[in-house]
Amino acid sequence: MTNPVFDRIRQDLSENDVVLYMKGTPMFPQCGFSAAVVQVLTNLGVKFKGIDILVDPSLREGIKQFTNWPTLPQLYVKGEFVGGCDIVREMAESGELKQLMADKGVAGA
Amino acid sequence: MDERARDMQVTPVMRKKLEDGLAPSRLDIIDESHRHAGHAGHNPQGESHFRLEIVSEAFAGKSRVERHRMVNALLAEELAGRVHALALTTLTRDEEGRRL
Numbered sequence: 003m004t005n006p007v008f009d010r011i012r013q014d015l016s017e018n019d020v021v022l023y024m025k026g027t028p029m030f031p032q033c034g035f036s037a038a039v040v041q042v043l044t045n046l047g048v049k050f051k052g053i054d055i056l057v058d059p060s061l062r063e064g065i066k067q068f069t070n071w072p073t074l075p076q077l078y079v080k081g082e083f084v085g086g087c088d089i090v091r092e093m094a095e096s097g098e099l100k101q102l103m104a105d106k107g108v109a110g111a
Numbered sequence: 112m113d114e115r116a117r118d119m120q121v122t123p124v125m126r127k128k129l130e131d132g133l134a135p136s137r138l139d140i141i142d143e144s145h146r147h148a149g150h151a152g153h154n155p156q157g158e159s160h161f162r163l164e165i166v167s168e169a170f171a172g173k174s175r176v177e178r179h180r181m182v183n184a185l186l187a188e189e190l191a192g193r194v195h196a197l198a199l200t201t202l203t204r205d206e207e208g209r210r211l
Contacts, residue, residue, distance in 0.1 A: 035196065070180065071179075071180070071183070072183050072187070072190045072191075073183075073190075073196065073197065083176065084176075085175055085176055085179070086179070087198070088179070088198055088199050088200065089175045089176065089179065092175065092200075093175075
């Protein structure tokens with residue numbers, strides 16, 4: 003059975019190198035954890051697409067099922083789930099996130 | 112919801128599940144709910160936002176995502192209920208030693 007929300011997520015992930023599912027928008031995050039990841043990506047100079055799940059309840063539940071991950075934000079790079087706020091922050095501090103972006107050929111890192 | 116269930120504290124329940132599931136050498140459960148007062152998901156009864164630091168050999172050889180999934184699975188019931196956010200630090204004993 004195809005799930006239209008999953009199809010939409012797959013499309014977003016195929017069209018954008020770096021996707022952040024978040025509460026609010028990159029300009030106006032509605033949650034401290036989402037804001038923290040926006041900050042990390044901005045500091046790295048990475049272009050990313052922020053997707054506000056607050057405007058779409060089906061996406062809000064759907065992304066949790068798609069990733070098998072119960073919380074937001076969620077960061078994807080080249081279609082691969084990287085982690086939530088804690089993981090992204092740890093990887094940023096250790097330099098692993100920059101390395102990951104470089105390895106995946108993401109511009110700006 | 113009956114009175115008893117409402118009064119039950121989440122912290123000891125989480126502690127028991129994590130100890131049974133991961134046999135941690137260190138387990139810190141910090142209730143940070145007060146720092147999120149007024150924020151979406153905040154529950155005036157507290158116990159809505161937690162920071163967990165877990166040191167366990169069960170994490171050896173596992174990626175960060177895998178480790179967090181192990182913890183999330185153990186606490187699925189709590190995450191579906193009043194626990195709104197878990198900030199996780201998941202380390203093996205070796206990694207903990209290198210951090211100090």
